[in-house]
Amino acid sequence: MSQVLKMDRPLVSVDTVIFTVHEQSLQVLLVRRPEVATDPYPAMWALPGGFVDTTRDANLESCARRKLRDKTGIDAPYLEQLGSWGSATRDPRGWSTTHVYFALLAHASLTPGGNAIDTQWVAQGPQRLRERLAFDHAELLSAALARLRAKVEYTSLPLYLMGPEFTLSELQKTYEIVLARALEKKAFRTRISSAQILEPVPRMKSGSTRPAQLFRVKSRRKAHTFARPFGSAAAP
Amino acid sequence: MSQVLKMDRPLVSVDTVIFTVHEQSLQVLLVRRPEVATDPYPAMWALPGGFVDTTRDANLESCARRKLRDKTGIDAPYLEQLGSWGSATRDPRGWSTTHVYFALLAHASLTPGGNAIDTQWVAQGPQRLRERLAFDHAELLSAALARLRAKVEYTSLPLYLMGPEFTLSELQKTYEIVLARALEKKAFRTRISSAQILEPVPRMKSGSTRPAQLFRVKSRRKAHTFARPFGSAAAP
DNA sequence: GGAATAGTGTCTATTAGACATTATTCC
DNA sequence: GGAATAATGTCTAATAGACACTATTCC
Numbered sequence: 001m002s003q004v005l006k007m008d009r010p011l012v013s014v015d016t017v018i019f020t021v022h023e024q025s026l027q028v029l030l031v032r033r034p035e036v037a038t039d040p041y042p043a044m045w046a047l048p049g050g051f052v053d054t055t056r057d058a059n060l061e062s063c064a065r066r067k068l069r070d071k072t073g074i075d076a077p078y079l080e081q082l083g084s085w086g087s088a089t090r091d092p093r094g095w096s097t098t099h100v101y102f103a104l105l106a107h108a109s110l111t112p113g114g115n116a117i118d119t120q121w122v123a124q125g126p127q128r129l130r131e132r133l134a135f136d137h138a139e140l141l142s143a144a145l146a147r148l149r150a151k152v153e154y155t156s157l158p159l160y161l162m163g164p165e166f167t168l169s170e171l172q173k174t175y176e177i178v179l180a181r182a183l184e185k186k187a188f189r190t191r192i193s194s195a196q197i198l199e200p201v202p203r204m205k206s207g208s209t210r211p212a213q214l215f216r217v218k219s220r221r222k223a224h225t226f227a228r229p230f231g232s233a234a235a236p
Numbered sequence: 237m238s239q240v241l242k243m244d245r246p247l248v249s250v251d252t253v254i255f256t257v258h259e260q261s262l263q264v265l266l267v268r269r270p271e272v273a274t275d276p277y278p279a280m281w282a283l284p285g286g287f288v289d290t291t292r293d294a295n296l297e298s299c300a301r302r303k304l305r306d307k308t309g310i311d312a313p314y315l316e317q318l319g320s321w322g323s324a325t326r327d328p329r330g331w332s333t334t335h336v337y338f339a340l341l342a343h344a345s346l347t348p349g350g351n352a353i354d355t356q357w358v359a360q361g362p363q364r365l366r367e368r369l370a371f372d373h374a375e376l377l378s379a380a381l382a383r384l385r386a387k388v389e390y391t392s393l394p395l396y397l398m399g400p401e402f403t404l405s406e407l408q409k410t411y412e413i414v415l416a417r418a419l420e421k422k423a424f425r426t427r428i429s430s431a432q433i434l435e436p437v438p439r440m441k442s443g444s445t446r447p448a449q450l451f452r453v454k455s456r457r458k459a460h461t462f463a464r465p466f467g468s469a470a471a472p
Numbered sequence: 473g474g475a476a477t478a479g480t481g482t483c484t485a486t487t488a489g490a491c492a493t494t495a496t497t498c499c
Numbered sequence: 500g501g502a503a504t505a506a507t508g509t510c511t512a513a514t515a516g517a518c519a520c521t522a523t524t525c526c
Contacts, residue, residue, distance in 0.1 A: 466515085
C-alpha cells in the first residue's frame, strides 16, 4: 500500500496574483524570471511565486504570505485562494501543481522603489491579457481577474484596494475601474450606505471643487456581501 | 537555481466530495480506509481520493474524474474544484497537499450495489458533521457543504441532483433539502420559470393526488445564475 | 364532499436605475 | 456668475414574499 510514497511526486508551487488600483487602472504585479538557461522561461515575466519549501512553510497560505512579503514588503490585507492547477505539461521539468492565491492591496501602502528591476506593475486592460507570461500564468491571471470581477459585483472587496481614508466618489471610481463600466451614483451610495460598513471621519477632502466627506472602513475584518449584484434590476 | 528540484516534494492527492440527495436528505459518499497498520487512519472513513499518479493522470481534473468513476461507476454531470489544502501536519507521512473537488449526481443514476462493503452514503445533517473522518476530511467536507449551500442560494445547481424528469415540487424539495429551510412556492416557481432553463415533457407525474407536470433541463451544459439569491427581499 | 397536492392571482415592500435638483467650492 | 463636483430627492420598473384562491386527483 505505502509504495505510493515511492511514486513520483509532482512539483508543488504557490503563485499569487497581486492586484492594486493605481493611476486609473487595475494593475497586477509581475516578476521577471532569472536569465538562467537551466530554468524554463528565462527572463520572461511571471506571477510571483515559487516552490513550497517543506522546511519553512507550515501550510500553503503561509507560503503564499511569505512570498507576498518578499515581493511587496507588506502583509496583504486580503488574501484568498483562487484554486489549483496541475498537469503533466504545464512545467517542462515534470508533473507540476500550483496553488494560486489572489491578493488585494492599496497602492498607497506600497513602499516606493522596491526591487524595481525585476518586478513591474502591469495594467489589466482587455488587450493586455495577451501578455506573454511564463508557464500557464496567463490563464491563471485570467481566472483571477474573472474571480475578482465576479466578486466585486456583489461584495465590498474593493475596500481592500483603498487607503485608510477615502471619499465615496473615490470608492465608486475603484469599483468602476475593476468592473470596467460605469455605475449609477445614487444606487451606489444607497447600497454602500445601507450596508453600514463605512463610517465618516471628521474631515473633508478638499480640491478645486466642493469638498467631499471622507470615510473609513468600520471593520477591516471581512468583506460585506450585498443582497444583489450591481445592476440586477431589469433594464427599462 | 534548479536545486529546488532536489528539495523535498510534498505528497499530492486529490479528494472528492460527492453529494447526492436521497430519501429526503443530502448525502455524501465515504470510503473506508484499508485496515493496514502501515497506512495512517486504518479502517476509518474518508472522502474518496488518493495520490496523483503522474504516469496515468494528465491533470488534476482527470485524476478526480478517474477516482469518481472508480467509486461510483459514472461520469459526474457536475464536477467543480473546491480548493486545495496543504500543510506539514495534515498527513503523518509528511508535508502533503490535496486538491479537493466536489461533485453532484442524481441518486437514480447510481448502479445499485457497487462496492457496498467499503463505501457508504452518509446523511449531512448539522450533527453528522462531527463524524470522525480520516485526516482533515471533516474540514474539507464542511467547506464543500458551505460552498454547495452558498451556490444553491443563487444558482440552478440542484438540477444536477435531479433525474432526467421531475416536477417543480420535486425540484423545490431538493432545494429545500440542501438549504435546510423552506422556500415559498410562488416565488420559487416564478424564478425557475423566468430563468427559462426547463422545458415541459408531454407527461404528468401521477400519484394519489392531482398530477403534476414533468419537466426536464433544456441544456445540461452549465448552471444558471439567478440575479438574486433566494430570500434577498426584505422581511415584512 | 374531503383530503392532499398542483398551480395561479394579487397585493406589498424593497431597491436599482434614471435623472433632476440642490449644495459647496474655486475661479 | 460659471464650472465642477458632492450629495440628495423623486419617480418607475422589477420581483421576492406572503397568502389567498382555484384546479385536479383519489377516496
